[in-house]
Amino acid sequence: MKLAEAKAQFINSWGVFGTYWGINRTMAQIHALLMVSADPLSQDEVMEELKISRGNVNMNIRELIDWGLVERVLIPGERKEYFTAEKDIWKVATQIIKERKKRELDPMMKLMGQLEDVEGDKKDKDVKQFTETINGIKRFGQQADKMLDVMVKADENWFISSLMRFFK
Amino acid sequence: MKLAEAKAQFINSWGVFGTYWGINRTMAQIHALLMVSADPLSQDEVMEELKISRGNVNMNIRELIDWGLVERVLIPGERKEYFTAEKDIWKVATQIIKERKKRELDPMMKLMGQLEDVEGDKKDKDVKQFTETINGIKRFGQQADKMLDVMVKADENWFISSLMRFFK
DNA sequence: TTGAATTTTCAAAACTTTTTGAAAATATAT
DNA sequence: ATATATTTTCAAAAAGTTTTGAAAATTCAA
Numbered sequence: 001m002k003l004a005e006a007k008a009q010f011i012n013s014w015g016v017f018g019t020y021w022g023i024n025r026t027m028a029q030i031h032a033l034l035m036v037s038a039d040p041l042s043q044d045e046v047m048e049e050l051k052i053s054r055g056n057v058n059m060n061i062r063e064l065i066d067w068g069l070v071e072r073v074l075i076p077g078e079r080k081e082y083f084t085a086e087k088d089i090w091k092v093a094t095q096i097i098k099e100r101k102k103r104e105l106d107p108m109m110k111l112m113g114q115l116e117d118v119e120g121d122k123k124d125k126d127v128k129q130f131t132e133t134i135n136g137i138k139r140f141g142q143q144a145d146k147m148l149d150v151m152v153k154a155d156e157n158w159f160i161s162s163l164m165r166f167f168k
Numbered sequence: 169m170k171l172a173e174a175k176a177q178f179i180n181s182w183g184v185f186g187t188y189w190g191i192n193r194t195m196a197q198i199h200a201l202l203m204v205s206a207d208p209l210s211q212d213e214v215m216e217e218l219k220i221s222r223g224n225v226n227m228n229i230r231e232l233i234d235w236g237l238v239e240r241v242l243i244p245g246e247r248k249e250y251f252t253a254e255k256d257i258w259k260v261a262t263q264i265i266k267e268r269k270k271r272e273l274d275p276m277m278k279l280m281g282q283l284e285d286v287e288g289d290k291k292d293k294d295v296k297q298f299t300e301t302i303n304g305i306k307r308f309g310q311q312a313d314k315m316l317d318v319m320v321k322a323d324e325n326w327f328i329s330s331l332m333r334f335f336k
Numbered sequence: 337t338t339g340a341a342t343t344t345t346c347a348a349a350a351c352t353t354t355t356t357g358a359a360a361a362t363a364t365a366t
Numbered sequence: 367a368t369a370t371a372t373t374t375t376c377a378a379a380a381a382g383t384t385t386t387g388a389a390a391a392t393t394c395a396a
Contacts, residue, residue: 003295006286010302013279020190020272024384036301038293043343053386058344079341079394087297089304104188111181118174127171129206129255134178136257192354211373221356226374247364247371 007036011050026052027060031069034085035092040073042080068095098152105145112138175204179218194220195228199237202253203260208241210248236263262320269316273309280306 011032018028029050034041041049046057061083064070069092073082086092115134120127179200186196197218202209209217214225229251232238237260241250254260283302288295 001283001286003286003288003292003298006283007298009279010283010298013276017272017276020268022188022190026384036294036298038297054343055345055387056385059385062344081343087301087304089301089308093308100188104185108181108185111177115169115174115178118169118171120171124171125206126204130171130175130178130204133204133255133257136255140257140261194354222373223357223375224355227355230374249373 010036024060026050026056027063030057030060031064031085034064034070034083035087037084040075040082040084042082044080046083067099094152097148101145101148101152105141105148109138109141109145112141178204192228194218194224195231198225198228199232199253202232202238202251203255205252208243208250208252210250212248214251235267265316266320269313269320273313273316277306277309277313280309 011029014032015025015029018031019025021028023031030046033046033049043054043057043061046052046061047054050057061070064085065072068086070083070085073084075082086095112134116131116138118127118130122128122131179197182200183193183197186199187193189196191199198214201214201217211222211225211229214220214229215222218225229238232253233240236254238251238253241252243250254263280302284299284306286295286298290296290299
């Protein structure tokens with residue numbers, strides 16, 4: 001397969017996978033494009049490659065920067081801004097885990113804390129089932145939280161070598 | 169907080185969290201409702217509780233069954249079908265991991281296999297960057313795959329006690 | 337300063353997904 | 367068989383999300 005074709009297919013599929021992960025299609029495509037580009041690209045180059053509008057590129061790049069997946073790069077002598085993506089997939093994953101933990105797991109745990117004790121008859125089966133469900137989610141979340149923290153703090157080599165040995 | 173209020177808040181929030189996870193709002197709400205209900209519910213009861221149409225309940229329950237999170241229950245002497253959700257949050261998580269692995273990780277790994285070798289000059293920086301990115305994703309995916317497999321096969325106690333001791 | 341290049345914003349349009357509800361299909365009791 | 371209850375389907379409507387593109391804001395050099 002030729003590079004151009006493979007690249008197009010990768011960008012497209014990364015876009016589809018992105019939608020499964022709560023990331024919008026275009027944002028994922030821009031991310032994919034920047035990951036496979038050896039050099040930083042300008043907004044115009046991204047527009048050109050993906051055939052999308054300036055506003056779209058601008059907003060999605062800003063969100064990628066917000067997620068910590070893309071960086072602004074200044075090229076000496078150039079007026080335009082250029083952008084580049086983190087290439088180390090381990091760092092990409094770590095960054096995504098960190099952000100999603102902050103955006104999703106933390107608020108959920110907060111809510112479980114609030115819903116933990118409901119008034120009323122502890123023997124009522126509905127009160128009981130509710131409390132058990134909330135508690136189960138809370139305990140599970142705390143374990144997940146700990147595990148993700150360690151994963152995020154660990155560096156790739158430590159993680160892969162020791163965890164994978166453990167999980168042989 | 170009263171049970172009814174806590175329940176409503178839980179169902180609503182579970183719906184919002186669901187959308188972060190590629191699950192639609194209503195499907196997540198029905199799941200939440202069934203998780204906190206001590207007894208199985210009929211389609212009519214779900215319609216009534218969540219104020220949604222029959223078709224909507226029907227389609228989303230079917231999808232929940234498809235995901236292995238909800239089961240049909242037959243109540244002797246009743247004409248209607250009733251539905252109940254898996255209550256053990258560990259089993260819920262395991263089931264979701266299993267399904268998402270099948271729906272998302274497996275196809276991605278298949279694609280990486282196809283894009284692995286592109287024609288052309290191995291020294292060209294763009295060819296090089298592309299190949300390295302694809303390979304990085306492939307290796308990462310293989311590790312994730314192994315890890316998820318072990319998690320899914322392990323039972324809760326084994327997992328929490330030994331993995332969490334490891335991750336202390 | 338001024339003016340050209342570049343980036344950002346955001347209302348309206350395009351597109352996508354979800355929901356409704358009534359009709360069709362299926363199941364069950366008599 | 368017939369009637370009635372129940373479930374399923376699916377086209378159209380509603381709701382939600384993303385994209386466009388032109389205007390406003392910002393940046394930078396002269």
